[in-house]
Amino acid sequence: MTTRMIVLNGGSSSGKSGIARCLQAVLPDPWLAVGIDGLIDAMPASMQTTAAGIEFAPDGGVIVGPEFATLQAAWMEGVAAMVRAGARVILDDVFLGGAGSQQRWQQVLVGLDVFWVGVRCESAVAAGREVARGDRIRGMAVSQAEIVHQGVVYDLEVDTTHTESLECARTIAARLGSSAAPDGSAGG
Amino acid sequence: MTTRMIVLNGGSSSGKSGIARCLQAVLPDPWLAVGIDGLIDAMPASMQTTAAGIEFAPDGGVIVGPEFATLQAAWMEGVAAMVRAGARVILDDVFLGGAGSQQRWQQVLVGLDVFWVGVRCESAVAAGREVARGDRIRGMAVSQAEIVHQGVVYDLEVDTTHTESLECARTIAARLGSSAAPDGSAGG
Amino acid sequence: MTTRMIVLNGGSSSGKSGIARCLQAVLPDPWLAVGIDGLIDAMPASMQTTAAGIEFAPDGGVIVGPEFATLQAAWMEGVAAMVRAGARVILDDVFLGGAGSQQRWQQVLVGLDVFWVGVRCESAVAAGREVARGDRIRGMAVSQAEIVHQGVVYDLEVDTTHTESLECARTIAARLGSSAAPDGSAGG
Amino acid sequence: MTTRMIVLNGGSSSGKSGIARCLQAVLPDPWLAVGIDGLIDAMPASMQTTAAGIEFAPDGGVIVGPEFATLQAAWMEGVAAMVRAGARVILDDVFLGGAGSQQRWQQVLVGLDVFWVGVRCESAVAAGREVARGDRIRGMAVSQAEIVHQGVVYDLEVDTTHTESLECARTIAARLGSSAAPDGSAGG
Numbered sequence: 001m002t003t004r005m006i007v008l009n010g011g012s013s014s015g016k017s018g019i020a021r022c023l024q025a026v027l028p029d030p031w032l033a034v035g036i037d038g039l040i041d042a043m044p045a046s047m048q049t050t051a052a053g054i055e056f057a058p059d060g061g062v063i064v065g066p067e068f069a070t071l072q073a074a075w076m077e078g079v080a081a082m083v084r085a086g087a088r089v090i091l092d093d094v095f096l097g098g099a100g101s102q103q104r105w106q107q108v109l110v111g112l113d114v115f116w117v118g119v120r121c122e123s124a125v126a127a128g129r130e131v132a133r134g135d136r137i138r139g140m141a142v143s144q145a146e147i148v149h150q151g152v153v154y155d156l157e158v159d160t161t162h163t164e165s166l167e168c169a170r171t172i173a174a175r176l177g178s179s180a181a182p183d184g185s186a187g188g
Numbered sequence: 189m190t191t192r193m194i195v196l197n198g199g200s201s202s203g204k205s206g207i208a209r210c211l212q213a214v215l216p217d218p219w220l221a222v223g224i225d226g227l228i229d230a231m232p233a234s235m236q237t238t239a240a241g242i243e244f245a246p247d248g249g250v251i252v253g254p255e256f257a258t259l260q261a262a263w264m265e266g267v268a269a270m271v272r273a274g275a276r277v278i279l280d281d282v283f284l285g286g287a288g289s290q291q292r293w294q295q296v297l298v299g300l301d302v303f304w305v306g307v308r309c310e311s312a313v314a315a316g317r318e319v320a321r322g323d324r325i326r327g328m329a330v331s332q333a334e335i336v337h338q339g340v341v342y343d344l345e346v347d348t349t350h351t352e353s354l355e356c357a358r359t360i361a362a363r364l365g366s367s368a369a370p371d372g373s374a375g376g
Numbered sequence: 377m378t379t380r381m382i383v384l385n386g387g388s389s390s391g392k393s394g395i396a397r398c399l400q401a402v403l404p405d406p407w408l409a410v411g412i413d414g415l416i417d418a419m420p421a422s423m424q425t426t427a428a429g430i431e432f433a434p435d436g437g438v439i440v441g442p443e444f445a446t447l448q449a450a451w452m453e454g455v456a457a458m459v460r461a462g463a464r465v466i467l468d469d470v471f472l473g474g475a476g477s478q479q480r481w482q483q484v485l486v487g488l489d490v491f492w493v494g495v496r497c498e499s500a501v502a503a504g505r506e507v508a509r510g511d512r513i514r515g516m517a518v519s520q521a522e523i524v525h526q527g528v529v530y531d532l533e534v535d536t537t538h539t540e541s542l543e544c545a546r547t548i549a550a551r552l553g554s555s556a557a558p559d560g561s562a563g564g
Numbered sequence: 565m566t567t568r569m570i571v572l573n574g575g576s577s578s579g580k581s582g583i584a585r586c587l588q589a590v591l592p593d594p595w596l597a598v599g600i601d602g603l604i605d606a607m608p609a610s611m612q613t614t615a616a617g618i619e620f621a622p623d624g625g626v627i628v629g630p631e632f633a634t635l636q637a638a639w640m641e642g643v644a645a646m647v648r649a650g651a652r653v654i655l656d657d658v659f660l661g662g663a664g665s666q667q668r669w670q671q672v673l674v675g676l677d678v679f680w681v682g683v684r685c686e687s688a689v690a691a692g693r694e695v696a697r698g699d700r701i702r703g704m705a706v707s708q709a710e711i712v713h714q715g716v717v718y719d720l721e722v723d724t725t726h727t728e729s730l731e732c733a734r735t736i737a738a739r740l741g742s743s744a745a746p747d748g749s750a751g752g
Contacts, residue, residue, distance in 0.1 A: 417602075
C-alpha cells in the first residue's frame with residue numbers, strides 16, 4: 001500500500017509548516033499541505049472570543065471548547081476523505097491531548113497507510129523562534145513542546161533544534177520512499 | 189432537512205470572502221468558511237509554475253491542468269465529507285467551468301441540502317476593487333465576472349455592486365432561515 | 377509648487393488604503409503609500425501590550441501612550457523628509473486627535489504643498505466592512521468614524537459609503553491635476 | 565554618543581527580519597524595525613512589472629531601475645530623519661551593490677552613530693530556508709548570499725547558519741551595550 005498521508009505533530013514554532021513546504025518541494029508527486037492553523041482560520045472570528053471555542057491564554061496555554069471540538073472532528077473526517085479520494089496529504093497538527101489526539105486521528109484514518117512524524121524542538125530554541133516570528137503568542141512554544149508528544153507513537157522523529165527544515169524533509173522523504181518501495185511487490 | 193452547506197460562486201473580487209465572513213458573524217451557529225483560495229495555498233508552490241498545475245496568465249486568465257484538477261477533485265470530496273460529518277460549511281468558489289463546475293459539486297454533494305448563491309458584481313466595479321485590493325492579478329475580475337455564472341442555477345443571487353457584504357449576508361441568512369423553518373414540521 | 381504629498385485621513389475601515397492603492401494606479405508618477413498601520417507593524421510587539429504603547433480596547437477604542445507617541449513623532453519627521461528628498465507620498469492616517477493631529481502634521485510638513493483629503497464613510501457601513509474584512513477589532517470603525525474629522529480642514533472630502541475606492545481616487549487625482557496645472561505658470 | 569541605528573545587511577532568507585524582531589524584544593528601549601521589504605510594499609504594484617522599477621527574475625536575480633532607485637534614495641533620507649528626530653531604528657537591508665550600497669547609506673547617515681551588522685548564512689542553508697518559507701522566489705538566497713557583503717565593513721558579523729536569531733540578537737545587543745557604555749564619559 002502506498003503511503004498517501006504524512007502527519008507532522010509538534011508544538012508551536014517547532015518547524016512543522018516549514019517541513020511541510022519542504023516536503024512539497026522534495027517529494028516527486030504533488031501533496032496538499034493542510035493543518036490546524038488553516039482550520040482555525042476557517043472558523044468564525046467569534047470562536048476565538050467565546051468559551052465554547054478556542055482560547056489562547058496570555059501565557060501561551062490553549063483551551064479548546066465544545067464548539068471548536070465539534071467542527072474539528074468534522075474537519076478531521078474531511079481530511080481523511082481527501083486522502084481516500086486520492087489526494088496525498090501532509091497534515092500539520094498540534095496534539096494538545098498527546099496520545100488521545102493520535103487515537104482520534106487513528107480512528108478517522110482507519111484503513112489508510114499513515115506515516116507518523118514527531119517534530120521535536122528544544123523548548124528554549126522553539127521559544128526563541130517564536131520571538132523571531134513575531135506573530136505568535138509568547139509562551140505557546142514552551143507550553144506545548146513536551147505535552148504534544150506524550151504517549152504518541154511515531155514512524156520517525158525529527159528534531160529541528162540543530163537540523164534545517166529541508167534536511168528533515170529529505171529524511172522523511174527518504175524513509176517514505178524506502179517504505180513505499182515494496183509497494184505492489186512484497187507487500188508494504 | 190436543515191441546510192448545512194452554502195455555496196458562494198462568483199468571479200474574483202466579486203466579494204465572496206467578505207460575504208462568507210459576514211455570514212459567519214450573522215448566522216447563529218458556527219460555520220466553517222473554506223474556499224478555492226485555501227486549496228491553492230495548500231498546493232505545492234510548484235503547482236503555480238507548471239503546465240500540469242494552475243496558471244495565472246498576465247491577462248487574468250486562469251488555466252487549470254490535470255494535476256491541479258486531481259487534487260481539486262479530492263479536496264471537493266473532503267469538503268463534502270466535512271458536511272456529512274456534521275459541520276456547517278460556507279464554500280467560496282469560482283466556477284471557471286460554469287454549469288459544468290456546478291454539476292461536479294452536485295455529484296460530490298449528492299444527498300446534502302445545499303443552498304446555492306450567485307455572487308454577482310458589475311465587471312467594471314469588480315475590476316476597480318481588484319485594483320484597490322492590490323494583491324490580485326489585474327484582469328481576473330473582468331475575465332471571470334460573467335463566465336462563472338453561465339448555466340449555473342441558484343437558490344439566491346446577490347449583487348455586491350451596490351450592496352454591502354453584510355447586507356448580502358443578511359439576505360442569505362434570512363432566506364436560509366425561512367427555508368429551514370419548516371424543518372421537522374411541514375417538510376423542507 | 378507641485379503637490380507631492382496627499383494625506384488621507386479617515387476612521388478604521390473607511391477605505392483609505394484601498395484609495396491609496398488606486399491612487400498609485402491612476403496617478404502618472406510613482407507614489408509611495410505609507411501609513412499608520414505600517415508604523416504599528418514597525419513597532420516592537422510589546423508596544424501593543426504595555427500602557428506606554430498603544431492599546432486596542434475590546435470596544436474598539438485606541439489609547440496611545442507616551443512611548444508610542446515619541447516614535448510616532450520621529451516617524452512623522454521621517455515621512456516629511458522623504459517628501460523633501462523628492463518622493464511623492466500618499467499618507468494614510470487616523471487622526472485620533474482630530475484638529476490637533478492635523479496641526480502636528482502641519483508643523484512637520486511646513487513649507488510643503490500638501491493635499492488634505494477626508495475619507496468619510498457612514499458609521500454603520502464602515503462597521504459592516506470591518507466585519508467583512510475579518511482582521512480588525514470590532515468597534516474601531518464606529519468609534520473612529522466621526523472623531524477623526526473633528527475640526528480637520530480638507531482640500532477635498534470623499535465618501536466611500538456609496539462610491540468605490542477607484543472612483544474616489546480618480547476624483548482626488550483630477551483635483552490634484554487641476555491644482556497642479558498652474559505650476560510654474562500662474563502660481564499654485 | 566549613543567547608538568540609535570542598527571543596520572542589518574544580508575542576503576534574502578539569511579534571517580535579518582527574525583533578528584530584527586528579536587532585537588526589539590531584547591533591547592531595553594523601543595526600536596522601530598524598518599526595511600527594504602517595507603519599501604517594496606509601499607511602492608506602486610506596477611513598480612514590479614516595469615523596467616524602470618524592480619524586477620525579480622525567475623532565477624532569483626534582482627534588477628533595480630531608475631524609478632525604484634529614486635524613491636529608494638528619498639526613503640533612505642526619511643529613515644535617517646527618523647533617527648535624527650529621536651527614534652531608535654533597526655534597518656534591514658540587502659546591499660545588492662555591496663560596498664557601494666554601504667557608501668550611499670553612509671552619506672545619508674552622516675553624523676549619526678551607526679552599528680553595522682553583517683548577517684551571514686551559508687548559501688545552501690539560506691536556499692533551504694527559502695524553500696521552507698514558501699513565499700520567496702527561489703534562487704534569491706543563493707544569488708545574494710555573497711555579493712551583498714562584498715567590500716562592506718561591519719562592526720559585527722553574525723552567522724545564522726548554526727546560530728539562532730535570538731542568540732544573534734543577544735550578541736548584537738551585548739556589543740551595542742558595551743560600545744554605548746562610555747556614552748557621556750570617555751566618548752564612543
